Amino acid sequence: MTQLAARGRSAIGTPLIKWPGGKRALVPKLIEHFPARFNRYYEPFFGGGALFFALQPAKAVLSDINQDLINCYRRVKEQPDDLIKALKRLRNSEEDYYRVRESKPRTELTKAARLLYLTRLSFNGIHRVNLRGEFNVPYGYKTHLDSVDDDLLRCTSDVLQNAKLEHGDFEETTAGAQPGDLVYFDPPYTVAHANNGFVKYNEHIFSWADQIRLAKHARALAAKGCHVFVSNAHHDSIDELYSGTRKIVIERFSVIAASSTHRRKITESLFILGGDWT
Numbered sequence: 001m002t003q004l005a006a007r008g009r010s011a012i013g014t015p016l017i018k019w020p021g022g023k024r025a026l027v028p029k030l031i032e033h034f035p036a037r038f039n040r041y042y043e044p045f046f047g048g049g050a051l052f053f054a055l056q057p058a059k060a061v062l063s064d065i066n067q068d069l070i071n072c073y074r075r076v077k078e079q080p081d082d083l084i085k086a087l088k089r090l091r092n093s094e095e096d097y098y099r100v101r102e103s104k105p106r107t108e109l110t111k112a113a114r115l116l117y118l119t120r121l122s123f124n125g126i127h128r129v130n131l132r133g134e135f136n137v138p139y140g141y142k143t144h145l146d147s148v149d150d151d152l153l154r155c156t157s158d159v160l161q162n163a164k165l166e167h168g169d170f171e172e173t174t175a176g177a178q179p180g181d182l183v184y185f186d187p188p189y190t191v192a193h194a195n196n197g198f199v200k201y202n203e204h205i206f207s208w209a210d211q212i213r214l215a216k217h218a219r220a221l222a223a224k225g226c227h228v229f230v231s232n233a234h235h236d237s238i239d240e241l242y243s244g245t246r247k248i249v250i251e252r253f254s255v256i257a258a259s260s261t262h263r264r265k266i267t268e269s270l271f272i273l274g275g276d277w278t
Helices: 024-031 050-055 067-078 080-088 094-102 108-121 150-160 199-205 208-224 236-241
Strands: 041-043 060-064 163-167 182-185 227-233 246-253 265-273
Touching: 024 050, 024 246, 041 050, 050 150, 060 067, 067 080, 067 108, 067 150, 067 163, 080 108, 080 150, 094 108, 150 163, 182 208, 208 227, 208 236, 208 265
Parallel strands: 041 060, 041 182, 060 163, 182 227
Antiparallel strands: 227 265, 246 265
């Protein structure tokens, strides 16, 4: 059984990738509601994996519908030295950045190197694609950065050794969760509330029908005896999906705006289903 060692610590694991909707800033607020002990940890919608890298559980199943993302983590886990060598061959310059952005690598290793290079040197360090699935973030002019953080990549590889990485739909990848396991869902937000600027975009990758399916699956896992947590938009329509469950409202500042002076405070909900919360 995994003990929640991260609770109360000021230093947390640093995610390798900055992903849209990531929970890096909310980790302390979220894990204070987690049980002190659990068995296997499940996190679909893995993205940057901020909670996983903070918790560093002994056993985990990590998954995402984004195949390139999961391939990247697999290369980090299995081929860290080869990945570092590939990244060191890429220079940090505007010309090289756009050349890499336009490239279409063929191997799993070079695909992973491209994703890591672009997310490290892009504007605001974010990952974003257009509706054709093309990475479209401009160069960030962070000329002081190397193309790879060797230590962080190797540390990430070490932490991933105890994790199983899967590509697939959330329902499929968490179907094997057993009583006592902890399942954390952080789906793309698709409802139209005051501070969500990605409603139309997210609707293409996670629809309202998917939200309904997730709520039903979360309840089924909780009835099975799993500790289930769902982060979602703070909105009446979402509240209806999770009626009868424990809800906690969490505030954070938007990290989308380029300038910190334009970042607004927004609210999110954390729904807690099943388990023994003592």
